[in-house]
Each structure stands twice: as structure tokens, then as C-alpha cells.
Amino acid sequence: MKNIWAIYKKEIKAYFASPIAYVVITVFLVLVGFFFYSLIWWFNAQSVQMARNPYYFQQMNINQMVYSPLFHNISIILLLMIPLLTMRLFSEEKKINTDELLYTSPLSISQIILGKYLASLFVLVVMLLLTGILSIFIFAYGNPEFVPLLNGYLGLFLMGAAFIAAGIFFSSLTENQIVSAILTFGVLLLFWILNWASYSAGGIWKSVLNYLSIFQHFDDLTKGILDTTDIVYYVSFALFGLFLTHSVIQSRRWR
């Protein structure tokens, strides 16, 4: 545990001592803020229109009309941002030879991976928590439901955690950070749109592709449906990514 903590602290310092974390968090928040503003503006316009008809006005739901699309937008921004957050984790160590220091210290490979993983998760949590500021306004002036909101955030966190695991894996494959980021982005996007292929597929393939698609699982969570299948999916995705990272590092050294 102490060893994981040492690596974790080092990575946190690396994120916040360099511009990486600040740039990623700022750009993320600006984009989220923009989407939030647009959605609220649209919601307002709709409310004014619907106010004329009491039945339709009853149907207005801020969770579905603002939060659900907002979470989808955030997930796309994460898809673009997380590869940038994870690309240096192992690539850089290799490039500047510090991997030799880590692997000749009494640390296990799992401890190194977990320390790095938790540090990236921390940055993700900071990003998501900061978007919470926007909700203060909604709670002040509206009456959204709290549980679906939490579900949505849980979805974003789980999805981000899965993305980070994929990012770490690609970072362990190459010492070139750009290559690592592009591979992470490409593969995540592919998993994202896997359900498109399911439209044309039939039989078992349809359900397999649907199950593997990142989007499909996220959609449920933003609608406020908490299904263990989705949680299991993201957790296994993350664990599998970390397991592959471990195997890559182990096998590199044995080759």
C-alpha cells in the first residue's frame, strides 16, 4: 500500500507540477460550461413555449432535457481528453529511462500500475467534481431529481475509469506519447460506436456487439437506470485494461 501511495503521489505531482492537469481540466470545464449553457438556454426557451399548455408543461423534466444530453456531451469530451491524460504514464518513463529506477526498486509491477491508475482517477474525479458547480445553479432555481443525477455522475466516473485503464495499456506499449494517445482514442471510439454495427448484425452478434459498446451501457445510466450489468461492464473493462498493462510490462522484460 505504501508503495502504491509513493507512486500515486509522484504522479499527482507530475500532473499538477506541469501544465497537463491544468490545461486538461480548464479546457474540459470550458467545453462542459458551453454545453451546459446551451442546454439551459434551450430548456428555458422550451419552458416559455410549453407554459401556454399545462399538460405539456407537466412533461418538462430538467433531468431528461438538460442532464441526460449534458452527460452524453461530457462523455464525448472525456473520450477526447482522457487519452491526453494517460499518454505519458508509461511512455515517458520508458523514454527517459526512469523505468529502470522503478523496476529495480522493491516495487511490484501491480503497485506501479495501481499508483499511476489511481492518480489519473484522481484527476478525473477533480474534473467531474468541478462540473458540480454548474448544478448549484440548477438546484437554486429549479427542482431536479438528485438520484438520476448521481447515477449520471457514477456513469461518467465508471466510463472514465475504463477509459483510463485503456489509456494506461496503450501507454505501456510505446515510448511515443502521441502514438499512445492516438491508439487510445481510436480504440475507445471504436468501442463507442460498436452498437452501430449491431443494427445490421443479427442473432447473437447483435447482442454481443451491443454488450461490448461503451455507449449502450452509458445510455442506461444517464437515464437514471442503475443496472449492475453496466457497472460490471465498466469494472471488467477497467480490470482487463490493467491486466493487459501488467502482461505487457511483464512480457517486455522477459523478451
Add this chain to the structure above:
Amino acid sequence: MIEVEHLTKKYGDLMAIRDLSFKVERGNIWGLLGPNAAGKTTTMRILTGYLPATDGKARVAGFDVFEQPNEVKKIIGYLPENVPLYPDMTVHSFLSFVAEIKQIPSAKRKEAVEKAIEISGLESVRGRLIRNISRGFKQRVGIAQCLIHDPQVLVLDEPTIGLDPAQIIEIRKLITSLKGEHTIILSTHILAEVTQTCDGVVIINEGLLMASGSLEELTASFSQNEGIFLKLKKGGEETSLLLKSIPGVDQVAREDDGFTLEWARGKDIRDDITKFIVEKDLGLVEMRPLAMNIEDLYLRVISGGVEQ
């Protein structure tokens, strides 16, 4: 302290080291010599647990490097050829991080960092970012990080590379001062470094062990004769003939400013020679043993000299 038995490492089809065996006793400094790509770095990486071997055994302080890697890593300090440094950290925070991953208990960590800074002469740059310090200081930070947990064994891959002459002397002094408490194995290209700091050498070429032993042992096994250099007031052919007449002397050669006398290894006839010079009143100016220097030794071994 360090035992290597039949160590072999293959990278795909490439044999980096082949059937390498040697031993280093506790408290000694040994040099690992060989031309580029001889397998020095590979050997060190295996000893420090960075790379696994394809075959063979390596033990450090009784622990098997492959079976008990964590035990070995705790008692070994390693300075790789390319010093592993985080450019965005300050010297102090880097050493604190290393102290932590080397598992120094938190109560002793501060003290360990301070000691490493003091020993390596880093006081003046402790608060500076590593990216901004000179090559010499970077090398010293590398030495500080491998000393920080006071390891029993130090593995130094070309510790003086890239340093200026004054720094080289300083680092050599530092290494020599660590002798006794620490067992050290260092690789180098500078042969003079070996004679100045090492007790013994392991010479490898193309992954094969060419020779290993203490410097005296190796010199002895590679030259059949012992000899001395003499500088006399009376030079010339006549003196040369006179010297040849000393019983036991096999060879006399005239040099620019004196003579070299050689005789079969094992006998010590230096006493007889001195007496002879005094008797014949040849005027002794200088007399010193003719040692085979490390350059000769190295070249003879590498060029396919006798295997030991």
C-alpha cells in the same frame, strides 16, 4: 557477495551473454570491462532484477535474483548508464521519492535524503529542477539515488561518464571511500579507473567471459616473466652485457634512458641485482618493478589471449 553462475541472456537470436560465471567477494570493488556491446549492461541489468536471464543463476548476498527479486532489490543500489531522473522534480523531491520507493521507513527518510545530498555534494542544487542542472550534477544525483538506502551492494554502470576530470577524480574518491562497507561492481571504459579503484576485474567480450580475477592474479597469469626497470649512471652496451651476466636474469633490453631486466616468474632476484650494481659501481639512479599495465592486459585478453 555476488555470484554469477552460467548466466546466459538471449534477445531473440542475439546472444547478449553466454555462460558467464564470476564471483565478487564482500567489501571489494570489481570492474566489469569489455568493449561496447560486450554484455556489460545486460549483466548489470540482470543482477539488479531489471531483466530476467534466459538461463543460469545469479545470487546477491545469498538471495537468488530470480527467486527473491524483492530481497535483492532492497539491498542493491543501481546507477544505470542513462541516469534515471525526472526532469520536472527538484533534486530534493526526487531523492525523497527514491527514498520512499526504496522503502526507507518514514522516520529515517529525511535523514537518508540529507546524507545522500551531503555525500554526493548536491547541497548547492538541492532546490533546483533536475532539468536545469549540469551533466555532472545529474550524474551525482544518480549516485545519490543509488546510495540513499545504504545498500550492501552497488552496481554502477559507467559512473564517471560525461564528467570533467576534476569530477571524475571526486567520484572515484567517493567510490573508493565506499569500499569495505559496500560491495561494488562497476563497468567502465577508462582502464586507469580500474587500476585506481578496483580490486579485481571481470573482462567480457561478445558475451563471453574472457578473464576474471584480482589484478595481480591476472597480470601474473598473462605474463611469464617478472622484471624491473633500471636507470644507471653508466649506460651503454658494456653495462648491458654486465647485467646479463647476473645469475637468473633471462633478458636485458636497452631502453631510451635505462634497462629492463626480466627473469622467470617465481624467483626474486632483486636483491642480487642491487648487490651487483653496488659492487660494479654502476651508479643506481632509479629502480622500479615492471608491472604489466591494465591496457596491455585488457588488449591481450580482448584480442583472444588466454582464457582463464
